[in-house]
Amino acid sequence: MTTASPPLTASAAAAVAGYRRLLRRRLLLLALLVAAAIGAFLLDLASGASGLSLREAVMTLVAPDAASRTSLVIIRDIRLPQAVMAVMVGMALALAGAEMQTVLNNPLASPLTLGTSSAAVFGAALAIVLGVGVPFIPLSWIISANAFVFAFGSMLLIQALSRARGAGSETVVLFGIALFFSFNALVGLLQYVASEQALQQLVFWTLGSLGRASWDKAVLLALVLAFTIPFSLAAAWRLTALRLGAERAESFGVNVARVRLWSLVRVSVLTGAAVSFVGIIGFIGLVAPHMARLLVGEDHRLFLPASALTGALVLSLAATASKLIVPGAVLPVGIVTALVGVPVFMLLMFGRRT
């Protein structure tokens, strides 16, 4: 059999040219998403109770020596870590949601709707309240390790159910909601026996807030992203093929079981990390992939980055809004994500050209 491809026919040449145009348009959209995400990040940085303007915020960053002591503290120690955290948590949750939707073949899948986030919170709560944790893990890591282990466990359960014959995507989501309530009830139980201090921490988690962002958490989350994103992208073609059904992907030579397993590991790491640093922030993981899909389709080479960028964009906007909605107060961002995300999502859904 020849491996060199025969000369292009006219209509094949037209198809290739058309495809390249489409690809260029989508790459442009991706670039626009980057710009929008940066814009939202700056907006987030410029807003806050202290009334520093965008110009002052940027000047403080560019020339810290010339800035006043207070603005330096506000920007460097409060706003910047929070804004950076918003970007990264948005990316992590959106990426987790995108991979879940593909691997479970379920458009309703996300860390929130399938109970993964709640499982992670429960894992974290176990560590905080009872000090129960994964053995041989240093104490400072126990909360995150627990969050991961429980997230992963719940993902395995969900995966087993998705593959059971006759379990449609709605059944899986119903099961996810059952997990969500079960873990929330278990967390509630732990709250009952928790000390005052642990209780405060738990509340923070169940609401989802960027208020406790710090540089060391940001660095950890950056490491998690730096470690997972390359693997996600390396699996892009395999994930794309999986959209055509497991059998077909397998017949292309894809080891579907392995792709699924590693994808769920990545989802669990991303969800576990996001939840253990900022608590449950819903909606991003569900909506960002849908928005990305409308923009660039489902070629995962574009879809995964577009999901991550959309997640960053939406969460930065939500973080900005959380500081502006009630003057002088900062709402938990988890409440705001729904308020910001829903209209954007609706707009995209109905504004789609046919």
Add this chain to the structure above:
Amino acid sequence: MSDALSLHVHEVSVGYGRREVVRGLSLAPLRGGCVTALVGPNAAGKSTLLRTIAGLLPMRGRVSLGAVDLAGLSRAERAARIGFMPQSLPGGVALTVMETVMGALRAGGDAAPISGSEMQTRAALALDDLGIGALALETLDKLSGGQRQLASLAQALVRRPDVLLLDEPTSALDLRHQVVVMSILRRLAGEGRLVVAVLHDLALAARWADHVVVLSEGRCAAEGAPSQTISSAVLASVYGVEGRVETCSRGMLQIMVDGPLPPSAQKTGET
């Protein structure tokens, strides 16, 4: 491609869970250069058999390509030699036809990955071959049933495997496209490939296939040349219909179905 490409199915049993669907099936060797039609009633196990040959189901028995036991091949080796087109494509997929065909080329992670532009070229040519070059940028979801089937076929053909296993490649196609697809299958067989296609249309099988395997309840009810396998006896015993098979003035088999046989007249089979 080896001259003596042949596919052997020996004592193959496959099932789902406890339930056995294909039972100790042995077939005469399927030959490269031939189009084999796999026919039989619904739930006879045709799709199951194709999946098994494609290596997608655990089985007992032996399937070999020439002297090579397929069970001993790695996933990549198997995918390089065998192309499989499942019966249906999932819905709700926001991929363009072009992307799905490129995915078919790229996803397996071959030892020698092809360049982006070669991938695009090959995908476009595969579409053009089936006459759906104009659909390259359409989203899978927006295609008609027949267009989807052609797109699905392109995914199996683009890898140019020696063995093609096609599960109902023509069931949703109009008359012209049926003939287009069957003549493409003939051409591929002419290149020495081994083509197995599940067909429900016996007239199509009689006209285009060299070899017919009739599957009934997981067993082989008849195999051989169309004129030997497609008969009124098979129509009655396998399909439960009353019909006549005659040779027309041009020497082609004509199949006329007159009506269903009363249940009592059918061969009784286990569930």
